[in-house]
Amino acid sequence: MAGTRLKDVAERAGVSIKTVSNVVRGEARVADRTRERVLRAIADLDYQPNASARHLRTGRSGIIALAVPELVAPYFAELAAQVIAAAKKRGCTVLIEDTGGSADEELRIACGLSDPLIDGVLLSPLRLDEPALAAREGRVPLVLLGEQSYEIPADHVLIDNSAAAREATDHLLSLGRRRVAVIGQPSGPAHATTVQRMHGYLTALHAAGVPHDPQLAPATRAFTRAEGAAAMRALLTLDDPPDAVFCFNDLLASGALRVAHEHGLRVPRDLAVVGFDDVEESRFSVPSLTTIAPDKRGIAELAVDALLRRIDAGAMAPHSRLTAGYELVVRESTRVTA
Amino acid sequence: MAGTRLKDVAERAGVSIKTVSNVVRGEARVADRTRERVLRAIADLDYQPNASARHLRTGRSGIIALAVPELVAPYFAELAAQVIAAAKKRGCTVLIEDTGGSADEELRIACGLSDPLIDGVLLSPLRLDEPALAAREGRVPLVLLGEQSYEIPADHVLIDNSAAAREATDHLLSLGRRRVAVIGQPSGPAHATTVQRMHGYLTALHAAGVPHDPQLAPATRAFTRAEGAAAMRALLTLDDPPDAVFCFNDLLASGALRVAHEHGLRVPRDLAVVGFDDVEESRFSVPSLTTIAPDKRGIAELAVDALLRRIDAGAMAPHSRLTAGYELVVRESTRVTA
DNA sequence: CCAGCTGAGTACAACGTTGTAAACACAGCA
DNA sequence: TGCTGTGTTTACAACGTTGTACTCAGCTGG
Numbered sequence: 046m047a048g049t050r051l052k053d054v055a056e057r058a059g060v061s062i063k064t065v066s067n068v069v070r071g072e073a074r075v076a077d078r079t080r081e082r083v084l085r086a087i088a089d090l091d092y093q094p095n096a097s098a099r100h101l102r103t104g105r106s107g108i109i110a111l112a113v114p115e116l117v118a119p120y121f122a123e124l125a126a127q128v129i130a131a132a133k134k135r136g137c138t139v140l141i142e143d144t145g146g147s148a149d150e151e152l153r154i155a156c157g158l159s160d161p162l163i164d165g166v167l168l169s170p171l172r173l174d175e176p177a178l179a180a181r182e183g184r185v186p187l188v189l190l191g192e193q194s195y196e197i198p199a200d201h202v203l204i205d206n207s208a209a210a211r212e213a214t215d216h217l218l219s220l221g222r223r224r225v226a227v228i229g230q231p232s233g234p235a236h237a238t239t240v241q242r243m244h245g246y247l248t249a250l251h252a253a254g255v256p257h258d259p260q261l262a263p264a265t266r267a268f269t270r271a272e273g274a275a276a277m278r279a280l281l282t283l284d285d286p287p288d289a290v291f292c293f294n295d296l297l298a299s300g301a302l303r304v305a306h307e308h309g310l311r312v313p314r315d316l317a318v319v320g321f322d323d324v325e326e327s328r329f330s331v332p333s334l335t336t337i338a339p340d341k342r343g344i345a346e347l348a349v350d351a352l353l354r355r356i357d358a359g360a361m362a363p364h365s366r367l368t369a370g371y372e373l374v375v376r377e378s379t380r381v382t383a
Numbered sequence: 384m385a386g387t388r389l390k391d392v393a394e395r396a397g398v399s400i401k402t403v404s405n406v407v408r409g410e411a412r413v414a415d416r417t418r419e420r421v422l423r424a425i426a427d428l429d430y431q432p433n434a435s436a437r438h439l440r441t442g443r444s445g446i447i448a449l450a451v452p453e454l455v456a457p458y459f460a461e462l463a464a465q466v467i468a469a470a471k472k473r474g475c476t477v478l479i480e481d482t483g484g485s486a487d488e489e490l491r492i493a494c495g496l497s498d499p500l501i502d503g504v505l506l507s508p509l510r511l512d513e514p515a516l517a518a519r520e521g522r523v524p525l526v527l528l529g530e531q532s533y534e535i536p537a538d539h540v541l542i543d544n545s546a547a548a549r550e551a552t553d554h555l556l557s558l559g560r561r562r563v564a565v566i567g568q569p570s571g572p573a574h575a576t577t578v579q580r581m582h583g584y585l586t587a588l589h590a591a592g593v594p595h596d597p598q599l600a601p602a603t604r605a606f607t608r609a610e611g612a613a614a615m616r617a618l619l620t621l622d623d624p625p626d627a628v629f630c631f632n633d634l635l636a637s638g639a640l641r642v643a644h645e646h647g648l649r650v651p652r653d654l655a656v657v658g659f660d661d662v663e664e665s666r667f668s669v670p671s672l673t674t675i676a677p678d679k680r681g682i683a684e685l686a687v688d689a690l691l692r693r694i695d696a697g698a699m700a701p702h703s704r705l706t707a708g709y710e711l712v713v714r715e716s717t718r719v720t721a
Numbered sequence: 722c723c724a725g726c727t728g729a730g731t732a733c734a735a736c737g738t739t740g741t742a743a744a745c746a747c748a749g750c751a
Numbered sequence: 752t753g754c755t756g757t758g759t760t761t762a763c764a765a766c767g768t769t770g771t772a773c774t775c776a777g778c779t780g781g
Contacts, residue, residue, distance in 0.1 A: 050767060061731050066769060076729060096500040097438040098767035101736045106435065108478075116467070117663065122460035129454070129481055140446075141479045143467050162434040270667040299667050306669045325455065329608040329637050331644045331669045388737060399761050404739060414759060436737035439766045724781090731774070736767105744761070751754080 049092045058086035069094060100162065107137045109352060110163045112154040114146035114171045118268070119324035120294065121169065124190070127345035128167065135349060137164070146267075148172040155187055165352045171236055186355040188348050192237040200355055202348040202367045206238055209337045209371045210245025213291050213319045216335070216373055218253045220317055220381060222289035224261065225250065228276040228301060229293025232264035242293050242321070261287055268293065273300025281308055288316060289379075295320035295327045298334055302378070306331075318378040332377035343369040387430045396424035407432060438500065445475040447690060448501045450492040452484035452509045456606070457662035458632065459507065462528070465683035466505065473687060475502070484605075486510040493525055503690045509574060524693040526686050530575040538693055540686040540705045544576055547675045547709045548583025551629050551657045554673070554711060556591045558655055558719060560627035562599065563588065566614040566639060567631025570602035580631050580659070599625055606631065611638025619646055626654060627717075633658035633665045636672055640716070644669075656716040670715035681707040 051069075055062045060079060067075050068083040069092075075083070086092075100106035111128050113121040125141055132139045140163065144150040151173040154166060165186035188200040217225050227246050231239055243262075250257050263279045265272040273292060277300065280287055292298035298320030302312060310316050312332050320327055323338030347367045355362065389407075393400045398417060405413050406421040407430075413421075424430075438444040449466050451459040463479055470477045478501065482488040489511040492504060503524035526538045555563050565584050569577050581600075588595050601617045603610040611630060615638065618625055630636035636658030640650060648654050650670050658665055661676030685705045693700065 051769095052767080062767090063732085063769075064730060067730090070769085072769095074728070079729080095439075095767055097435040097444065098736090099769080100435040101433070101439055101738090101766090102768045102770085104736085116464045117457070117461050119455070119457060119460070119664075122457070123455050125479070126454045126481055129479070138478065140476060141463075141467070143464055270663070274667070299664065303667045303669055303671075325608070326457075326637065326664055329612070329641045331641055333641075389739095390737080400737090401739075401762085402760060405760090408739085410739095412759065417759080433737050436766090437739080439736090439768090440738045440740085442766085722781105724779105726779080727777090729775090729777105732772090734771090735769090738766085739764100741764090742762090745759085746757100747759105748757080749755090751752100 049090045050095070051092075054083065054086045054090055054092050057090060058083045105356075106162050106164055108140055108163055109137055109165045109167065109349070110140045110142055110154065111167045111169075112142040112144050112151070113169045114144050116141065116143045118296065119326060120296075120322040123324060124169070124341050124345065127341045128349060131342070131345040131349040135353060137349075137353075144171070146171040155185075165356045167348050167352055172234075186352060186360070188352045188355060190344065190348055192241050198364060200351045200365050200367070202344055202351060202369060204339045204344070204369050204371045206241035207245040207248070209321070209339075209373075210242040210291070211249045212245075212373050213321065213337050214246045214249035215253075216375070216379060217289040217291060217317055217319060218249060218255065220289070220313075220379060222287075222317055223255055224258075224285060224287040224289065225255070226261040226263075226280050226287035226290040227293070228263065228265060228273055228280075228290055228297045229268065230262045230264050232266050239293060246291060265297065268296055270296050270300035270303070273297030274304045275300075277301040277304035281310075289318070290316065291319045291321075293321055295322045295324045295334060295336055298327070298336070298378075299330060302330060302332070302334070313377065313379050313381050317381070320378075323374055328376070335376045335379040336374055338372050338374045340370040340372075387428045388433070389430075392421065392424045392428055392430050395428060396421045443694075444500050444502055446478055446501055447475055447503045447505065447687070448478045448480055448492065449505045449507075450480040450482050450489070451507045452482055454479065454481045456634065457664060458634075458660040461662060462507070462679050462683065465679045466687060469680070469683040469687040473691060475687075475691075482509070484509040493522070503694045505686050505690055510572075524690060524698070526690045526693060528682065528686055530579050536702060538689045538703050538705070540682055540689060540707060542677045542682070542707050542709045544579035545583040545586070547659070547677075547711075548580040548629070549587045550583075550711050551659065551675055552584045552587035553591075554713070554717060555627040555629060555655055555657060556587060556593065558627070558651075558717060560655055561593055562596075562623060562625040562627065563593070564599040564601075564618050564625035564628040565631070566601065566603060566611055566618075566628055566635045567606065568600045568602050570604050577631060584629060603635065606634055608634050608638035608641070611635030612642045613638070615639040615642035619648075627656070628654065629657045629659075631659055633660045633662045633672060633674055636674070636716075637664070637668060640668060640670070640672070651715065651717050651719050655719070658716075661712055666714070668716075673714045673717040674712055676710050676712045678708040678710075 051062050051065050054065045065083050068080050096106055115121060129139045142154055151170050155168055167188050167190055169190040190202055192203050192206050229239055247257055260283055263276040265276050290301055292301055298318055301318060305312050305316050312318055320334045320336035323336045327334035327336050347369055389400045389403050392403045403421050406418050453459055467477045480492055489508050493506055505526050505528055507528040528540055530541050530544050567577055585595055598621055601614040603614050628639055630639055636656055639656055643650050643654050650656055658672045658674035661674045665672035665674050685707055
């Protein structure tokens with residue numbers, strides 16, 4: 046029954062309300078015989094604790110929020126699924142928010158949503174900047190997902206974007222390509238992730254002695270297929286078009302592949318393509334996409350653990366910076382058959 | 384401040400706690416001067432109502448759950464985003480659950496999750512069957528998303544799957560194709576959606592005087608790219624392979640396109656392909672995919688409205704059956720250039 | 722035989738909110 | 752002056768849970 050209360054169980058078991066509470070939470074010492082009686086009553090009545098009452102009393106609801114810029118982006122959907130799984134494993138529930146990538150919305154969420162019901166927040170920020178975040182002192186426990194600038198007062202979980210981007214670019218260079226374009230430079234203010242990935246790209250070029258041509262780095266307004274397509278179209282109008290392209294995510298790559306196809310380019314022969322994120326569809330695209338595969342499950346577990354620790358520790362505990370793994374998955378879009 | 388209570392506001396405004404409560408909720412009559420004083424105090428202290436206490440008192444939390452078989456499936460991610468938006472517009476929050484398509488999990492959720500915190504549930508069932516659902520009497524308010532067998536005691540929101548499937552098949556027939564395969568027949572027990580779509584397919588064939596060849600309807604175990612690919616591979620081993628294929632969702636179609644490509648078939652010339660769902664990636668696949676586009680926003684709004692009505696009305700109100708729209712979107716995968 | 726201890730269970734108050742019923746101020750009317 | 756109404760505000764008791772402080776029985780050791 047939905048409306049079963051501690052009191053009902055207590056009556057049926059012939060004990061006090063508090064004893065039932067103790068049994069339910071495994072606290073305090075309860076005699077075996079009593080515990081047994083109570084457990085039977087709980088089973089008989091199908092008792093479920095009332096989260097609101099519990100929260101009201103203890104300040105803990107067991108609910109954490111996950112805020113992503115765009116749930117429909119496959120990467121975030123996949124990440125969300127992992128977070129839900131990781132949270133369930135630890136006995137808590139996840140409430141998903143979609144910030145639409147707006148700075149205001151991100152700040153609102155970082156400050157604890159509209160409601161103190163939430164124990165803590167996992168935020169994957171796109172636009173949130175340091176000063177805004179620094180000002181939020183004393184709010185809800187918060188863990189950031191993804192790269193952020195260094196001295197931000199919050200826990201981070203991230204992958205080494207710079208190293209990953211370098212590995213992706215190295216891979217393209219190792220195929221003998223020298224006109225290696227990059228898609229994903231933001232047209233507006235840079236956010237940390239793209240700075241890191243750009244850095245990795247440039248480092249790889251530099252190490253290989255290939256000069257950087259700014260024409261090969263068209264600006265994009267968002268990480269979408271449409272923007273990837275537009276950027277690719279721009280690249281194909283160049284006098285000396287690229288023979289390879291590293292896209293900052295798989296959606297951009299998907300758009301790029303699409304345009305390459307429209308222009309009659311054969312991938313990978315005429316143009317090698319690497320993406321980032323390893324979303325499921327990239328395994329099935331035509332051609333299948335070489336990409337950086339972040340360890341999404343690892344990210345989710347590290348993040349949930351970090352958040353739970355933060356919730357227990359309070360705002361004063363030192364901030365941690367946790368790194369999850371990644372790997373380069375080579376598929377058709379860079380596999381040149383002799 | 385997170386810990387600001389009605390009491391604090393009341394003290395600052397020099398009124399009673401209840402008056403503040405009345406102002407906050409816009410209930411009862413409050414004199415303009417008083418209201419103004421209270422509003423200022425609320426602004427000064429940045430008061431936010433405590434949802435748990437409210438829920439404890441009123442039995443309403445403003446939180447509804449959305450349970451989908453698989454959040455990573457793009458269709459459900461897109462639907463979830465629409466539901467979140469629709470719910471926010473109506474002032475409530477959405478908690479997303481991933482059932483993994485398991486009947487047990489679906490039933491657990493239909494019975495109200497682990498917690499009476501949730502006001503109601505939107506469930507997109509895959510395996511849940513009538514008897515199980517009928518037995519849940521008196522539980523959480525529930526609205527089902529998607530086709531279900533007829534006499535189930537719950538509100539439904541759906542599209543006319545049969546008509547849509549017929550339209551998709553008609554479209555393929557109108558291109559002159561006669562070997563029209565269908566991918567999506569379940570290998571196990573049928574669920575309502577596939578029954579409807581199969582019915583539409585058969586009706587279209589029948590109306591066109593094309594006999595149904597069971598070989599052209601390979602079984603699939605799930606609506607995934609991998610299963611779509613496997614089914615397509617099977618179809619291509621036939622002596623008389625198909626010249627068109629209608630897939631029960633876009634993921635199946637994506638797998639099918641992939642295999643067609645591997646086998647050197649040109650789409651749509653050698654094989655025309657239609658999908659179902661109109662997920663975003665289908666606009667960017669190579670070739671772009673003709674598909675049935677359900678009105679996802681319409682579904683979400685109808686569903687949230689129906690759930691809120693149900694929550695208000697209680698379990699006794701008659702069950703409704705709401706139909707959202709769809710349209711056939713023609714793209715490259717069926718657009719034969721002369 | 723009693724003081725002191727231990728282990729098991731309980732009564733009560735609080736968490737922040739809202740519904741109910743009652744109190745209050747003040748006007749108009751007899 | 753007192754009475755009735757009207758429009759505003761308030762005190763109080765819940766909602767279901769848990770922390771604190773308590774009781775109580777049974778036992779140990781002096």
